[in-house]
Amino acid sequence: MTHKIAVVGTAFEAHHREKITGTAGAFGCAVDFYPSHMDAASHLQDTTIVFGPSDAHSPKSVAAAPKLQWFASFYAGVDPLLAPGVLPENVLLTNGSGAYGVTIAEHLVMATLMLLRRNPEYHQLVDQKGWRNDLKIRSIYGSTFVICGTGDIGSKYAQRLRPFCPAKVIGVNRTGRSAEGFDEIVTIENLDSVLPQADMLVLTLPGTPLTNNLITRERLALMQENAFLINIGRGNCLDQEALVEALNTGKLAGAALDVFRQEPIPQEDPIWEAKNLIITPHCSGQMTLAYTRDTLVDMFCENLTRFFTDQPLLHAIDRALAY
Amino acid sequence: MTHKIAVVGTAFEAHHREKITGTAGAFGCAVDFYPSHMDAASHLQDTTIVFGPSDAHSPKSVAAAPKLQWFASFYAGVDPLLAPGVLPENVLLTNGSGAYGVTIAEHLVMATLMLLRRNPEYHQLVDQKGWRNDLKIRSIYGSTFVICGTGDIGSKYAQRLRPFCPAKVIGVNRTGRSAEGFDEIVTIENLDSVLPQADMLVLTLPGTPLTNNLITRERLALMQENAFLINIGRGNCLDQEALVEALNTGKLAGAALDVFRQEPIPQEDPIWEAKNLIITPHCSGQMTLAYTRDTLVDMFCENLTRFFTDQPLLHAIDRALAY
Numbered sequence: 001m002t003h004k005i006a007v008v009g010t011a012f013e014a015h016h017r018e019k020i021t022g023t024a025g026a027f028g029c030a031v032d033f034y035p036s037h038m039d040a041a042s043h044l045q046d047t048t049i050v051f052g053p054s055d056a057h058s059p060k061s062v063a064a065a066p067k068l069q070w071f072a073s074f075y076a077g078v079d080p081l082l083a084p085g086v087l088p089e090n091v092l093l094t095n096g097s098g099a100y101g102v103t104i105a106e107h108l109v110m111a112t113l114m115l116l117r118r119n120p121e122y123h124q125l126v127d128q129k130g131w132r133n134d135l136k137i138r139s140i141y142g143s144t145f146v147i148c149g150t151g152d153i154g155s156k157y158a159q160r161l162r163p164f165c166p167a168k169v170i171g172v173n174r175t176g177r178s179a180e181g182f183d184e185i186v187t188i189e190n191l192d193s194v195l196p197q198a199d200m201l202v203l204t205l206p207g208t209p210l211t212n213n214l215i216t217r218e219r220l221a222l223m224q225e226n227a228f229l230i231n232i233g234r235g236n237c238l239d240q241e242a243l244v245e246a247l248n249t250g251k252l253a254g255a256a257l258d259v260f261r262q263e264p265i266p267q268e269d270p271i272w273e274a275k276n277l278i279i280t281p282h283c284s285g286q287m288t289l290a291y292t293r294d295t296l297v298d299m300f301c302e303n304l305t306r307f308f309t310d311q312p313l314l315h316a317i318d319r320a321l322a323y
Numbered sequence: 324m325t326h327k328i329a330v331v332g333t334a335f336e337a338h339h340r341e342k343i344t345g346t347a348g349a350f351g352c353a354v355d356f357y358p359s360h361m362d363a364a365s366h367l368q369d370t371t372i373v374f375g376p377s378d379a380h381s382p383k384s385v386a387a388a389p390k391l392q393w394f395a396s397f398y399a400g401v402d403p404l405l406a407p408g409v410l411p412e413n414v415l416l417t418n419g420s421g422a423y424g425v426t427i428a429e430h431l432v433m434a435t436l437m438l439l440r441r442n443p444e445y446h447q448l449v450d451q452k453g454w455r456n457d458l459k460i461r462s463i464y465g466s467t468f469v470i471c472g473t474g475d476i477g478s479k480y481a482q483r484l485r486p487f488c489p490a491k492v493i494g495v496n497r498t499g500r501s502a503e504g505f506d507e508i509v510t511i512e513n514l515d516s517v518l519p520q521a522d523m524l525v526l527t528l529p530g531t532p533l534t535n536n537l538i539t540r541e542r543l544a545l546m547q548e549n550a551f552l553i554n555i556g557r558g559n560c561l562d563q564e565a566l567v568e569a570l571n572t573g574k575l576a577g578a579a580l581d582v583f584r585q586e587p588i589p590q591e592d593p594i595w596e597a598k599n600l601i602i603t604p605h606c607s608g609q610m611t612l613a614y615t616r617d618t619l620v621d622m623f624c625e626n627l628t629r630f631f632t633d634q635p636l637l638h639a640i641d642r643a644l645a646y
Contacts, residue, residue, distance in 0.1 A: 102464050106436050106487065113433035117606075123446065126602045129595055131587035133606035141425050141614055160486045164429065264454035272452055279449045283440075283456035291464055 003308075005031045008040050008052030008061065009074070011287040016297045020051070023301040027308040037061045044068075049307070051300050054078045054095070059086045070307060074287065074296045076100050076153075077234060079207040082322050093317040094303060099295040100285040101152035104204070104232055107284035108157045111256035112140065112200060115228045120254065120276055140164035144197045148172045148188075148214070149204035149233060150179035157202065158182050170194050174210070174321075188214075195222040200230065207234030208322035217242035226253045232284045235260040244274045252276075258284040326631075328354045331363050331375030331384065332397070334610040339620045343374070346624040350631040360384045367391075372630070374623050377401045377418070382409045393630060397610070397619045399423050399476075400557060402530040405645050416640040417626060422618040423608040424475035427527070427555055430607035431480045434579035435463065435523060438551045443577065443599055463487035467520045471495045471511075471537070472527035472556060473502035480525065481505050493517050497533070497644075511537075518545040523553065530557030531645035540565035549576045555607045558583040567597045575599075581607040 005024050007017070017033060024031045032047075034040035037057040044050070044065035052061060054073035058080055062068060070092040071081060078095050081087045114120070116138040125132065140161055147154045150171040158169045158181025171182035172191055179185065186194055188210075195201065201223060205211040214237040215229075223229075229252060231238055240261050246252040254276035263282055265271060272279070287293050303313050317323065328347050330340070340356060347354045355370075357363035360380040367373070367388035375384060377396035381403055385391060393415040394404060401418050404410045437443070439461040448455065463484055470477045473494040481492045481504025494505035495514055502508065509517055511533075518524065524546065528534040537560040538552075546552075552575060554561055563584050569575040577599035586605055588594060595602070610616050626636050640646065 102462060103460070106462060106464075107440065110433060110436035110440060110442070113429050114437070117430065117433060119433070122603055122606060126604065129588070129590055131604045133604045133609050133611070135606070135611060137426070137606075137611045139425060139429060139612050139614055141429075162486055163483045265452070267452055280445055281449065281454045281456045283445060283458070283460075286456050288456070288458060288460045289462050291462055 003027075003029045003048040003069075004046050005029055005049045005051065005304075006040050006044060006047045006061070006065075007031060007033045008035075008037055008050060009287075010035050011293055012297065013293070016293060019297055019301055020304075023304050027304070029308075040064070049304075054081050056080050059083070062087055062091070070094070070313070072300055072303060074099070074300070076285070077206055078317055079234070079322070082317075082319065089319075092313060093319070094313050094315045095317055095323075096296050096299070097315050097323075098152050099292045099299060101156035102291050102295075103286075103289040104153045104284045105156035105160050107258065107280070108153075108202060108204075108230060108232060109160050111230050111258075111278060111280075112161075112202075112228075114278055115200075115230070115254045115256055115276075116140065116143075118254075120278060138199070140167050142166060143199040144168040144170065145200045145202060146170045146172060146194050146198035147182070147202045147204060148191070148237075149206075150177075150182060150185060151204070153232070154202070154204040155179045155181050157204070168197075170197070192219065192222060195219060196224065198223060198227055200228045203229070203231040203233050203237055205233040205237050206323040207236045210321075211237040213237065213239065215239060215243075220246050220252070223252065225251060228253055229255040230257075231255075232258045235263070240271060244271050244277075247274045247277055250275070254278070256280070258282055326350075326352045326371040326392075327369045328352055328372045328374065328627075329363050329367055329370045329384070329388075330354060330356045331358075331360055331373065332610075333358050334616055335620065336616070339616060342620055342624055343627075346627050350627070352631075363387070372627075377404050379403050382406070385410055385414070393417070393636070395623055395626060397422070397623070399608070400529055401640055402557070402645070405640075405642065412642075415636060416642070417636050417638045418640055418646075419619050419622070420638050420646075421475050421622060422615045424479035425614050426609075426612040427476045427607045428479035428483050430581065430603070431476075431525060431527075431553060431555060432483050434553050434555075434581075434601060434603075435484075435525075435551075437601055438523075438553070438577045438579055438599075439463065439466075441577075443601060461522070463490050465489060466522040467491040467493065468523045468525060469493045469495060469517050469521035470505070470525045470527060471514070471560075472529075473500075473505060473508060474527070476555070477525070477527040478502045478504050480527070491520075493520070515542065515545060518542060519547065521546060521550055523551045526552070526554040526556050526560055528556040528560050529646040530559045533644075534560040536560065536562065538562060538566075543569050543575070546575065548574060551576055552578040553580075554578075555581045558586070563594060567594050567600075570597045570600055573598070577601070579603070581605055 041064040051072040074096040176187040256278040364387040374395040397419040473496040494508040499510040579601035
């Protein structure tokens, strides 16, 4: 059979569209481009493949495409597609894992150094045209990192910490399998034994049932008084209220959050005013970096070829694990 | 002869003082500690060695110590001591070069990523409780860096960029000698040939006659429209007025300055309001990091032993080069 492909979103440039069209064309398939799931919805009657975002609007594409065989998400997180009743069991699902490590690892190194070097305080000082330079700071050098999630993002971050070392970089994952850049890996069951060592706890986890409420108030209490926390994965894994309390009482030295329980953050949320908290508006990943967009298109075209030649798809989601 | 040593400053902790006292004591020498050059001034009649800051007050120590043989600056920059008439030719001068690379390289990586990832704009957005995450950003990955100064600081920065690569890292120094972390080194005479390649121009230069006014308005004009500039060396090397103009007109995409023509920056200086400029109050180095203080004391004690056993001192300043 011939396939009909819908590419949804505005991030891709002309050369990306040409590459996708060319790859599909070689297998005799047509490609339609739509700016959003809403725009696409009324044109998906015969569509078999969707390449698009997996955000809250993606169920629309699924519902509007009765012949859908494969949903290729260009985001890494696919939680909205895995909500009950959205994606039929027989539809293949792949994600954009592998395209975001470069940009998110750079965000992580930036946030790490901003926290260690007391950037929030220096920023406030400079905003008021003040001048002092004697705040005691800390360093990656000699620090211990506990990184939850050792996939593309966690591993690229760990690798980028290397030349700043000596530092101890501990990875935490589900199975204890090794990953590049880490000195030591422990399984998630042993998280509590490494939390007290962390100068910096870094969460790079997908939003899954297993990661839900992982960092509770009790786990935050296991951390050192002067430790830091960074979250770039999903807001679901962290007790946000307990974190704000730990920051405001000085129990933690600082935090940098790019993801939240509710996004956008409600105007009245007390998190806006939390002490030594660096807030970024879920911008650590996104498709704002050319490398990310190029990689996503390369990955999709590679998978298109695999799909048409009956090879297993890369970056396929295991529905039982939800990532 | 026995020597009398004065250690000036408040940054050192008890274990540092013990190490210095112990090292000097092994050679039969006494050590006095003073919080500032002002406090020390009336006690330096017999002092032969001063270990202290080389800031604007340091000429006081020199003037008050007629028997001075060696001034060990714990700062890397020694420009105030090299002003005409301050330090007699026969007094040895060493600096703290080697102790600041770790901390300043971390500042540099932080500033680099903050610029590439449009942190000033995101910060302003979050200050107003705003939410958007679609600003196009850039990456170390694939960028070209031109780093003026390939000493401890420039080299440690270049090394820390490595795992973010591919990136092209070009060093600029006086002699063309090689240094760790660089893909290519050019001499300062060839600066104009590499400036147009730079996505990021980074200045890690000492304040010397050779570096004075190095980055002129004309040289800024050689840079790409969307390039960035970082300066952590000395304010003397940059036409600050031309930089502010380039930022405000969008000729440059952004800058991060830690050093300025005049410090503290005057309240009325237009630089406070320059577009996409990250200002830090000369805090990239300082002795705020434990590693820096430990290293400075280790280096001084090593040099004390060398001094007492007639070996050449490490980190000696070449007065002709002023660094």
